[in-house]
Amino acid sequence: MLIxxxxxxxxxxILVLSALAMITVRNPVHAVLFLVLAFFTSAAIWLLLEAExxxxxxxxxxxxxxxxxxxxxxxxxxxxxxKMRAGFARxxxxxxxxxxxxxxxxxxxxxxxAFDLARxxxxxxxxxxxxxxxxxxxxxxxxxxxxAGVILLVAIVAAITLTLRKRVRTRSQSPARQVNVxxxxxxxxxxxxxx
Amino acid sequence: xxxxxxxxxxxxxxxxxxxxxxxxxxxxLYAGRASEALAYWLSLAALAITAVLVDFTSMQPELFAFxxxxxxxxxxxxxxxxxxxxxxxxxxxxxxxLRQREHARAEFYILGLFATLGTLxxxxxxxxxxxYLGLELLSLCLYALVVFERDSSxxxxxxxxxxxxxxIASGMLLYGMSILxxxxxxxxLAEIHAYLGNRGTDSVALVFALAFIVVGLAFKxxxxxxxxxxxxxxxxxxxxxxLFIATMPKLAAFVMAxxxxxxxxQELLTDWQQMLIILTVLSVVFGNVIAIAQSNIKRMLAYSxxxxxxxxxxxxxxxxxxxxxxxxxxxxxxxxxxAGTFGVLSLLAQPGRDLDRLVDLKGLGSYNPWFALIMxxxxxxxxxxxxxxxxxxxxxxxxxxxxxxxxxLAILAILMSVVGAFYYLRVVKYMYFDDADEQFRLQxxxxxxxxxxxxxxxxxxxxxxxNALLNYCMQVLN
Numbered sequence: 098m099l100i101x102x103x104x105x106x107x108x109x110x111i112l113v114l115s116a117l118a119m120i121t122v123r124n125p126v127h128a129v130l131f132l133v134l135a136f137f138t139s140a141a142i143w144l145l146l147e148a149e150x151x152x153x154x155x156x157x158x159x160x161x162x163x164x165x166x167x168x169x170x171x172x173x174x175x176x177x178x179x180k181m182r183a184g185f186a187r188x189x190x191x192x193x194x195x196x197x198x199x200x201x202x203x204x205x206x207x208x209x210x211a212f213d214l215a216r217x218x219x220x221x222x223x224x225x226x227x228x229x230x231x232x233x234x235x236x237x238x239x240x241x242x243x244x245a246g247v248i249l250l251v252a253i254v255a256a257i258t259l260t261l262r263k264r265v266r267t268r269s270q271s272p273a274r275q276v277n278v279x280x281x282x283x284x285x286x287x288x289x290x291x292x
Numbered sequence: 293x294x295x296x297x298x299x300x301x302x303x304x305x306x307x308x309x310x311x312x313x314x315x316x317x318x319x320x321l322y323a324g325r326a327s328e329a330l331a332y333w334l335s336l337a338a339l340a341i342t343a344v345l346v347d348f349t350s351m352q353p354e355l356f357a358f359x360x361x362x363x364x365x366x367x368x369x370x371x372x373x374x375x376x377x378x379x380x381x382x383x384x385x386x387x388x389x390l391r392q393r394e395h396a397r398a399e400f401y402i403l404g405l406f407a408t409l410g411t412l413x414x415x416x417x418x419x420x421x422x423x424y425l426g427l428e429l430l431s432l433c434l435y436a437l438v439v440f441e442r443d444s445s446x447x448x449x450x451x452x453x454x455x456x457x458x459x460i461a462s463g464m465l466l467y468g469m470s471i472l473x474x475x476x477x478x479x480x481l482a483e484i485h486a487y488l489g490n491r492g493t494d495s496v497a498l499v500f501a502l503a504f505i506v507v508g509l510a511f512k513x514x515x516x517x518x519x520x521x522x523x524x525x526x527x528x529x530x531x532x533x534x535l536f537i538a539t540m541p542k543l544a545a546f547v548m549a550x551x552x553x554x555x556x557x558q559e560l561l562t563d564w565q566q567m568l569i570i571l572t573v574l575s576v577v578f579g580n581v582i583a584i585a586q587s588n589i590k591r592m593l594a595y596s597x598x599x600x601x602x603x604x605x606x607x608x609x610x611x612x613x614x615x616x617x618x619x620x621x622x623x624x625x626x627x628x629x630x631a632g633t634f635g636v637l638s639l640l641a642q643p644g645r646d647l648d649r650l651v652d653l654k655g656l657g658s659y660n661p662w663f664a665l666i667m668x669x670x671x672x673x674x675x676x677x678x679x680x681x682x683x684x685x686x687x688x689x690x691x692x693x694x695x696x697x698x699x700x701l702a703i704l705a706i707l708m709s710v711v712g713a714f715y716y717l718r719v720v721k722y723m724y725f726d727d728a729d730e731q732f733r734l735q736x737x738x739x740x741x742x743x744x745x746x747x748x749x750x751x752x753x754x755x756x757x758x759n760a761l762l763n764y765c766m767q768v769l770n
Contacts, residue, residue: 240358244425255436258399
């Protein structure tokens with residue numbers, strides 16, 4: 098138990114520090130990298146909570162796909178940080194008030210009887226969270242699960258329909274024409290008088 | 293394994309439609325120039341197969357599949373059959389228009405089929421999750437279809453409005469559903485119904501959740517005051533797409549209302565009745581009055597649709613089996629009339645120019661007497677003039693209202709129908725009593741002309757024999 102608590106505080110500490118670093122560093126690329134670290138450590142905390150599937154998904158989807166995309170965007174755009182930071186001191190009081198209200202709300206809600214849950218028992222070592230989720234998805238919820246898949250397919254079809262168009266100006270090769278080319282199309286013999 | 297087999301057997305229409313749609317999607321990718329024609333014929337075949345399978349599953353003894361998530365009651369069967377028929381008709385009407393505009397792309401049919409699948413899912417939904425998923429499947433296809441003509445700024449504007457408002461409506465609906473889940477601990481419609489029956493309904497939170505669900509429904513229906521997207525979408529979308537949006541989704545909205553309000557929340561009848569009364573009064577009044585001021589015929593028909601939706605909700609709010617049957621009758625008849633009306637408009641469109649001003653119809657009676665007559669019948673039917681089935685549709689709704697003692701609502705509905713008759717008759721006046729400024733040549737398509745003629749004449753035929761359809765509606769909703 099002690100080791101677990103120590104591990105939790107280790108990850109939680111890194112999480113808080115990297116989140117703070119993410120909003121304070123000057124270099125936007127560093128900020129994105131700190132966000133990656135924050136996601137990664139929260140995935141580790143989820144693993145501690147026996148939610149392996151969520152933890153792995155967080156790493157795969159957010160760290161692996163979304164944040165890499167973010168990184169590309171940040172690297173390609175020329176972001177003027179000085180301009181974005183200009184109003185920091187002015188907006189700070191408002192931000193603090195909003196933050197305080199949110200914290201108060203969370204404390205109130207977590208103290209309601211609805212959240213007064215008994216501590217869940219630890220599962221055995223061979224218990225697989227992923228397997229349980231998979232079984233539920235492919236038995237009880239198989240029909241909605243398939244429909245959700247169809248919705249994603251429609252999203253793909255719709256996105257391609259709306260954006261794919263034949264470009265007029267793109268230069269492309271036509272292999273058939275290249276093969277059928279004749280000597281006289283390319284070379285013109287001009288007879289000239291010798292001088 | 294046995295139960296899975298019977299599940300699959302019951303859901304065969306959905307499975308077949310999904311498989312067929314995916315096949316059309318793949319085939320049209322590789323068919324090159326023929327892809328549009330191929331997609332069109334294959335889509336019609338897919339719809340026919342689906343309809344046959346729906347008929348087949350209606351004979352299955354089981355009522356539920358997938359652990360009571362899927363229900364195969366007569367209402368689901370009826371909505372599925374009507375939806376397949378409507379979409380096939382819409383495809384037939386829309387094709388000449390799309391080919392003429394040179395954006396005849398296979399995606400129209402593919403997205404149309406996916407939208408149909410969404411409606412099928414909603415028709416068989418017996419669980420909040422499936423109502424929502426079916427709705428999103430349908431809506432996503434509609435958003436993409438509105439902006440099908442990509443270079444049109446009107447269509448883009450309409451699509452953005454539709455998308456944003458639709459997303460808000462979905463959020464409202466989900467919020468209401470989540471509160472209900474929190475209160476009842478179930479997403480299953482029958483379980484929620486049973487819970488409300490046992491525990492009573494005197495909870496503020498229940499009414500709170502109900503309000504969100506009704507608002508979400510009203511958005512999807514397009515009832516005042518949640519109608520803002522309707523005129524813009526009807527006007528901004530190409531006529532063939534408007535034809536699609538004006539017809540099939542109304543069936544989906546109707547079945548969603550019945551599933552949520554009747555199957556799930558019948559115990560809260562007195563609460564949602566009051567909410568619907570506000571919606572219907574506003575819809576019938578504003579729809580009819582604002583339609584008078586329109587000069588664009590698609591926009592006028594959008595406001596007319598709002599008033600018709602008011603009528604459909606009038607049937608639902610009575611909360612009785614006859615009221616529901618009258619509402620289903622009205623929905624089917626409205627879809628029939630809207631398909632015909634927008635069918636005429638999309639067949640009369642010229643390359644590069646829609647027929648969308650009222651004055652464009654001037655003199656249609658002199659240079660195209662047959663389709664002017666069809667249009668006349670449809671307009672009379674929308675107005676509710678006897679000799680057309682629109683009269684019976686309104687009559688049954690009024691009967692159900694009077695039967696439930698809501699006389700003042702019935703009188704208001706009649707008064708507003710009289711107001712509405714003005715703008716329908718104005719269309720007739722333009723067609724027959726004015727000289728043509730320019731002639732709109734009908735696009736050539738024998739199939740579309742035949743179906744459209746049948747569609748127009750059906751309005752009269754159903755006036756003579758309304759009982760078959762009414763009895764069917766009663767039987768479905770009993």
